[in-house]
Amino acid sequence: xxxxxxxxxxxxxxxxxxxxxxxxxxxxxxxxxxxxxxxxxxxxxxxxxxxxxxxxxxxxxxxxxxxxxxxxxxxxxxxxxxxxxxxxxxxxxxxxxxxxxxxxxxxxxxxxxxxxxxxxxxxxxxxxxxxxxxxxxxxxxxxxxxxxxxxxxxxxxxxxxxxxxxxxxxxxxxxxxxxxxxxxxxxxxxxxxxxxxxxxxxxxxxxxxxxxxxxxxxxxxxxxxxxxxxxxxxxxxxxxxxxxxxxxxxxxxxxxxxxxxxxxxxxxxxxxxxxxxxxxxxxxxxxxxxxxxxxxxxxxxxxxxxxxxxxxxxxxxxxxxxxxxxxxxxxxxxxxxxxxxxxxxxxxxxxxxxxxxxxxxxxxxxxxxxxxxxxxxxxxxxxxxxxxxxxxxxxxxxxxxxxxx
Amino acid sequence: xxxxxxxxxxxxxxxxxxxxxxxxxxxxxxxxxxxxxxxxxxxxxxxxxxxxxxxxxxxxxxxxxxxxxxxxxxxxxxxxxxxxxxxxxxxxxxxxxxxxxxxxxxxxxxxxxxxxxxxxxxxxxxxxxxxxxxxxxxxxxxxxxxxxxxxxxxxxxxxxxxxxxxxxxxxxxxxxxxxxxxxxxxxxxxxxxxxxxxxxxxxxxxxxxxxxxxxxxxxxxxxxxxxxxxxxxxxxxxxxxxxxxxxxxxxxxxxxxxxxxxxxxxxxxxxxxxxxxxxxxxxxxxxxxxxxxxxxxxxxxxxxxxxxxxxxxxx
Numbered sequence: 001x002x003x004x005x006x007x008x009x010x011x012x013x014x015x016x017x018x019x020x021x022x023x024x025x026x027x028x029x030x031x032x033x034x035x036x037x038x039x040x041x042x043x044x045x046x047x048x049x050x051x052x053x054x055x056x057x058x059x060x061x062x063x064x065x066x067x068x069x070x071x072x073x074x075x076x077x078x079x080x081x082x083x084x085x086x087x088x089x090x091x092x093x094x095x096x097x098x099x100x101x102x103x104x105x106x107x108x109x110x111x112x113x114x115x116x117x118x119x120x121x122x123x124x125x126x127x128x129x130x131x132x133x134x135x136x137x138x139x140x141x142x143x144x145x146x147x148x149x150x151x152x153x154x155x156x157x158x159x160x161x162x163x164x165x166x167x168x169x170x171x172x173x174x175x176x177x178x179x180x181x182x183x184x185x186x187x188x189x190x191x192x193x194x195x196x197x198x199x200x201x202x203x204x205x206x207x208x209x210x211x212x213x214x215x216x217x218x219x220x221x222x223x224x225x226x227x228x229x230x231x232x233x234x235x236x237x238x239x240x241x242x243x244x245x246x247x248x249x250x251x252x253x254x255x256x257x258x259x260x261x262x263x264x265x266x267x268x269x270x271x272x273x274x275x276x277x278x279x280x281x282x283x284x285x286x287x288x289x290x291x292x293x294x295x296x297x298x299x300x301x302x303x304x305x306x307x308x309x310x311x312x313x314x315x316x317x318x319x320x321x322x323x324x325x326x327x328x329x330x331x332x333x334x335x336x337x338x339x340x341x342x343x344x345x346x347x348x349x350x351x352x353x354x355x356x357x358x359x360x361x362x363x364x365x366x367x368x369x370x371x372x373x374x375x376x377x378x379x380x381x382x383x384x385x386x387x388x389x390x391x392x393x394x395x396x397x398x399x400x401x402x403x404x405x
Numbered sequence: 406x407x408x409x410x411x412x413x414x415x416x417x418x419x420x421x422x423x424x425x426x427x428x429x430x431x432x433x434x435x436x437x438x439x440x441x442x443x444x445x446x447x448x449x450x451x452x453x454x455x456x457x458x459x460x461x462x463x464x465x466x467x468x469x470x471x472x473x474x475x476x477x478x479x480x481x482x483x484x485x486x487x488x489x490x491x492x493x494x495x496x497x498x499x500x501x502x503x504x505x506x507x508x509x510x511x512x513x514x515x516x517x518x519x520x521x522x523x524x525x526x527x528x529x530x531x532x533x534x535x536x537x538x539x540x541x542x543x544x545x546x547x548x549x550x551x552x553x554x555x556x557x558x559x560x561x562x563x564x565x566x567x568x569x570x571x572x573x574x575x576x577x578x579x580x581x582x583x584x585x586x587x588x589x590x591x592x593x594x595x596x597x598x599x600x601x602x603x604x605x606x607x608x609x610x611x612x613x614x615x616x617x618x619x620x621x622x623x624x625x626x627x628x629x630x631x632x633x634x635x636x637x638x639x640x641x642x643x644x645x646x647x648x649x650x651x652x653x654x655x656x657x658x659x660x661x662x663x664x665x666x667x668x669x670x671x672x673x674x675x676x677x678x679x680x681x682x683x684x685x686x687x688x689x690x691x692x693x694x695x696x697x698x699x700x701x702x703x704x705x706x707x708x709x710x711x712x713x714x715x716x717x718x719x720x
Contacts, residue, residue, distance in 0.1 A: 226565075328648055
């Protein structure tokens with residue numbers, strides 16, 4: 001092999017040594033955005049996918065769970081359910097970019113996803129229809145809280161296995177506990193292979209009730225009523241036909257999450273409560289040997305709020321507001337008018353200074369939180385506070401550029 | 406509409422990150438400081454609530470955390486234990502282990518069963534407990550409707566049995582607007598406002614609980630009056646700014662920039678507030694809480710928020 005140019009080699013080394021969101025999105029196949037609620041998880045996921053589509057020339061899918069209506073509109077998702085949909089060229093044109101790749105988007109419809117899962121695993125059409133029509137099933141699929149967690153990961157698996165996309169970015173559902181969706185595949189497998197489930201089915205098959213299960217039936221019949229217990233049993237008897245498929249599938253979903261091609265991006269703000277939650281989540285990822293690719297810190301206040309010089313200026317403005325106002329008044333307008341009124345100018349100066357000092361406290365606290373972060377991801381990205389909400393591609397690009405390199 | 410603190414059971418919900426627990430803990434503190442005997446219950450037992458009162462961790466058995474204010478954390482298994490003991494008179498604690506496990510499984514499988522136990526425990530405290538008010542730090546907006554609608558859902562699925570009897574009286578209590586109310590917490594930002602409007606619609610359509618008030622948290626102060634803003638604009642012109650730099654002996658740019666940011670933030674947020682007001686039934690009061698530039702939790706903050714709530718409620 002010919003000796004390499006030392007300068008090029010050095011540069012290449014430097015690139016490898018410092019991973020960025022760009023390299024993460026270029027090398028992984030699945031990026032799972034997770035973290036506490038209200039921190040901009042959905043926008044971060046969408047912005048990451050968009051940046052990858054624009055810059056990498058790959059076919060990228062963003063799978064969102066519950067996007068804001070205007071963001072859904074921007075992605076062309078309005079009124080579209082579970083199916084993947086290509087973000088139209090017009091949207092890119094409006095944002096002034098020409099993507100090298102393609103951006104696709106899909107929204108997670110829990111009910112629809114469950115239905116298609118049933119259709120796939122049911123042994124025959126009759127069982128499928130009976131399950132879909134079962135009132136208990138309809139409740140579980142539509143309302144059962146933890147079913148969202150599972151189905152999001154299941155859908156990810158399904159789409160990934162089609163091999164249609166170079167990169168899939170998933171937004172995770174708001175959970176009671178940020179870890180729920182990680183445990184969901186395993187819990188579902190446990191659930192179906194549970195001995196308790198067999199208890200529920202036994203009496204309707206063979207009327208065999210033994211000493212161990214007797215108190216359970218006595219109590220459940222009294223509390224829930226025999227009829228409801230019957231409904232439950234019937235549902236699980238139907239469901240049992242699909243156990244093997246489900247268990248196998250949920251194990252595969254679990255494997256996909258721990259695969260090397262998958263990475264997790266934890267999103268947070270620098271407020272104490274969400275950050276603690278994000279930190280805990282990042283620690284859990286590491287503990288489970290899942291890949292913590294990046295932490296994205298959103299809505300961070302601008303650097304200029306933390307300058308010492310600014311503090312001095314603000315304090316001077318406040319302490320000597322009347323003198324400063326008197327000196328400035330002539331340059332602003334006639335003293336008889338509103339603009340040149342020294343008392344009014346002094347008031348404005350005091351308010352401006354107070355506001356600076358107030359925001360400075362918040363900004364300093366943010367920095368302290370950031371420097372005391374207890375986890376070390378490969379990439380730590382910071383996104384400044386934007387004055388406006390992000391709801392279109394140009395907004396997403398603005399955000400994306402901040403986390404990119 | 407019955408004022409929030411005149412009700413007996415108040416669920417506090419909100420999108421994650423809007424300050425739901427802060428508002429719930431402040432509301433309970435305010436009520437207790439006004440002489441009520443109050444129970445506050447944390448539904449998602451993350452153990453955060455204790456921090457808001459600087460008290461030891463909460464447990465299923467309530468503990469006094471402030472004079473007249475008791476705190477507890479919901480625990481499905483403990484609720485089941487209590488339920489079985491009271492309703493079925495099963496005295497042997499040892500035997501409940503496997504049965505509780507079986508029930509936990511059933512509660513996971515059968516929709517609404519868990520909610521009947523946990524919400525049922527709260528209703529029971531309202532009916533038979535020593536409380537003037539029970540405040541619930543409820544699940545976030547995404548989950549609250551399922552929880553409040555559970556008694557109806559179970560009522561539809563279960564025709565007889567003890568659960569059915571239980572859901573009947575629970576429904577009656579939850580549907581009575583003089584007794585029960587929901588408090589939704591949001592911040593003046595796009596997603597929280599949108600979710601709150603959607604929540605209000607879903608609560609009306611899918612549950613029997615009345616939305617008692619919306620708390621708008623973290624409202625930024627109005628920095629300038631109208632003329633003051635003109636003065637501010639004039640100050641930022643290059644001539645006066647250079648003069649100001651000289652007078653304060655430093656770069657005044659960042660300080661003015663920060664004020665500009667504060668004004669912009671406030672303005673963006675006002676548009677969301679207008680949207681919220683239009684999107685919510687005009688009978689539902691909006692309560693505004695100021696943005697706190699100090700620490701984000703702890704008893705001191707809880708007191709401050711309680712003070713602001715008192716003002717908004719006209720005390």
